[in-house]
Amino acid sequence: MKLPLRSYIFALFMVFAMPLGLSSFTGCSSTQLAAGGAYTDTTLYATDQTIVTTKTVVDTFLSWEKSNRPALVKYPQITAYANSLRDQYEGWNASALALRDAYKINPTTDGLSKLNAALAILRTALTEATKYLAQPTPSA
Amino acid sequence: MGAAETIAAVNAALALITALSPQIAALTKSGAISVEDQAALAAKLEALRSHEAFSGPEWQKD
Numbered sequence: 001m002k003l004p005l006r007s008y009i010f011a012l013f014m015v016f017a018m019p020l021g022l023s024s025f026t027g028c029s030s031t032q033l034a035a036g037g038a039y040t041d042t043t044l045y046a047t048d049q050t051i052v053t054t055k056t057v058v059d060t061f062l063s064w065e066k067s068n069r070p071a072l073v074k075y076p077q078i079t080a081y082a083n084s085l086r087d088q089y090e091g092w093n094a095s096a097l098a099l100r101d102a103y104k105i106n107p108t109t110d111g112l113s114k115l116n117a118a119l120a121i122l123r124t125a126l127t128e129a130t131k132y133l134a135q136p137t138p139s140a
Numbered sequence: 141m142g143a144a145e146t147i148a149a150v151n152a153a154l155a156l157i158t159a160l161s162p163q164i165a166a167l168t169k170s171g172a173i174s175v176e177d178q179a180a181l182a183a184k185l186e187a188l189r190s191h192e193a194f195s196g197p198e199w200q201k202d
Binding site for chain 2: 031032033034036037038039045048049051052053055056057059060062063064065066067068070071072074083086089090093097130133134
């Protein structure tokens with residue numbers, strides 16, 4: 001049986017991107033930090049990893065969408081989603097950073113809940129961008 | 141599926157792998173996150189506080 005290319009791309013995503021992004025479900029990380037570094041709190045480290053990794057994937061998606069637009073005319077939803085990210089992502093990123101900074105200063109349960117909600121929005125963007133990266137591939 | 145779409149699909153996979161290669165490399169390291177890796181992540185995060193991080197050509201609508 002020959003698997004579609006889409007399956008391979010999703011497999012790559014599951015193996016690499018998802019662990020990077022989901023490792024910051026704060027409170028469940030087993031990350032260990034070397035002493036003397038920029039971080040003393042694994043929650044903040046995992047949070048920053050999610051924010052940075054998601055931005056990397058979104059940058060990749062937007063660049064790819066723009067570079068391959070002629071080949072993507074059959075998939076207008078991809079350009080539509082890319083444009084929605086161009087409109088909204090900076091605000092989502094700013095919200096996550098603000099809540100991250102607030103949690104760093106005052107690490108409360110409520111603050112953590114709000115931070116996780118903001119990170120969930122970024123994770124959705126990560127998942128959607130990766131889904132669209134995989135879309136224009138053979139389905140059979 | 142045309143050749144252009146196939147190329148686009150391959151480009152997508154390559155772009156994702158290339159973009160995430162530093163994080164993938166970090167994942168494969170054993171032991172604690174090094175001081176250097178912590179500094180690199182902190183620097184990347186700080187860069188995202190600027191509007192310039194969202195002003196590259198890929199962020200511009202046509």
